[in-house]
Amino acid sequence: MAPPGAAAPSEYLQDLMTRVRAKNPAEPEFHQAVQEVFDSLRVVLERHPEYVSYRILDRMVEPERVLTFRVPWFDDRGDIHINRGFRIEMNSAIGPYKGGLRFHPSVNLGVLKFLAFEQVFKNSLTTLPMGGGKGGSDFDPKDKSRNEVMRFCQSFMTELHRHIGPDTDVPAGDIGVGGREMGFLFGQYKRLANEFTGVLTGKGLNWGGSLIRPEATGYGCVYFAAEMLKTRHDSLEGKTCLVSGSGNVSQYTVEKLLDMGARPVTLSDSNGMIYDPQGIDREKLAWVMELKNVRRGRIREYAERFKGAAYVTADPTLGHNPLWEIKADCAFPSATQNEINARDAAALIRNGVSVVAEGANMPSTLEAAKMFIEAEVLYGPAKAANAGGVAASGLEMSQNSMRLSWSREEVDSRLRTIMVSIHANCYETAQAYGTPGNLVNGANIAGFLKVANAMLDQGLV
Secondary structure (H helix, E strand, O other), X not given: OOOOOOOOHHHHHHHHHHHHHHHOOOXXXXXXXXXXXXXXXXXXXXXXXXXXXXXXXXXXXOOOEEXXXXXXXXXXXXXXXXXXXXXXXXXXXXXXXXEEEEEOOOOOHHHHHHHHHHXXXXXXXXXXXXXXXXXXXXXXXXXXXXXXXXXXXXXXXXXXXXXXXXXXXXXXXXXXXXXXXXXXXXXXXXXXXXXXXXXXXXXXXXXXXXXXXXXXXXXXHHHHHHHHHHOOOOOOOOOEEEEOOOOHHHHHHHXXXXXXXXXXXXXXXXXXXXEOXXXXXXXXXXXXXXXXXXXXXXXXXXXXXXXXXXXXXXXXXXXXXXXXXXXXXXXXXXXXXXXXXXXXXXXXXXXXXXXXEOOOOOOEOHHHXXXXXXXXXXXXXXXHHOOHHHHHHHHHHHHHHHOOOOOHHHHHHHHHHHHHHHHHHHHHHHHHOOOOOOHHHHHHHHHHHHHHHHHHHHOOO
16 A cells, blocks of 8 residues: 655755755765756656655655765785775666776765766666666776775775675676776775676776777766757757867767767866867777876877867866857766756857757756756756766676677667667657757656666565
């Protein structure tokens, strides 16, 4: 039986949001992620009061399990350091926990809870059987030697290994966790568990990884943008595009934009941004990949290497990002959360940007997202637009389970099919619930319904 005393949807959502803020103080990113979903779900709860009666959202906002642990390691001088490790196992209603590991000084419980909460809906949208989770550490791999990174990863996995498994929790990479880190983590897991299994995704191609996995988030984001443009009988051909960040997502966003005939003109890192009005072509992109992935340098070197490119040093006191003030047709925020605020959104709209496809997780503030929707910008929220990465992780899990390795063409084809399906699901769901064109509502509602119905089926757990 449903419990008695269920409130009206608006009252229920307002009361639950108040409780979320009270029970999770000093976690603004988590509050923001929850509020965005709640804003979309009122109409759903009006049509389906059973979700209120059975307190589905009360359960969704509480992680099934939160793990925190210390990570001791020593540097090349022999000095001892202590970092904090986390794993948020948020929801397993539709499959094993799935989500990345982030190594960055900004990592804390609130950031990881927001990422894990987003991951639940994102994974639901992929159509693959994956629950949501996220983890990481406040360790900063930047400026660390290879051996220091290895020692940290081995210490981190020594604790984490007992909580994960191919049918329990399957971590992947995220900011600060690339192929190098994944290799060290997997090697230590294999050593401790005495098994070679698909417990991590983003592995090297020679030891269980999948073709297209490094490219998937960036490629998928561009595929999603192309689908949005099709609804207006348009394409990416000839479009000038702004891309933030210069890591894995940004690099492959630029690569796929070039494949689609677009002209990317910007990249950035934590120190500043470059603007190349001539466009970042394949030769320049290859140089950026070598700079970032091999030499681990800073993006300012781009302006020193290529004539005509300008470099602007980052200034956090400005209150806005000059990158978003450049006149363009499309924007692909691919750096980090909340990198586009209301002032940035106003600049993008003023300069005629018609497409915003989010490659990073929650890169737009609530105010910025609302401005895009009101201005009728084609706005692809992160949980839909950047789902390509976790979709390819799911494909890697499938290959590991079958002991097979698909071709690059097959994985890319499956990825594109998934992104087309995600867009169609979001687009049709937005229409079905009375907000045509609002892909934020479409993504939140479609992602919610699959997980909520699975939770109803499985009882009070």
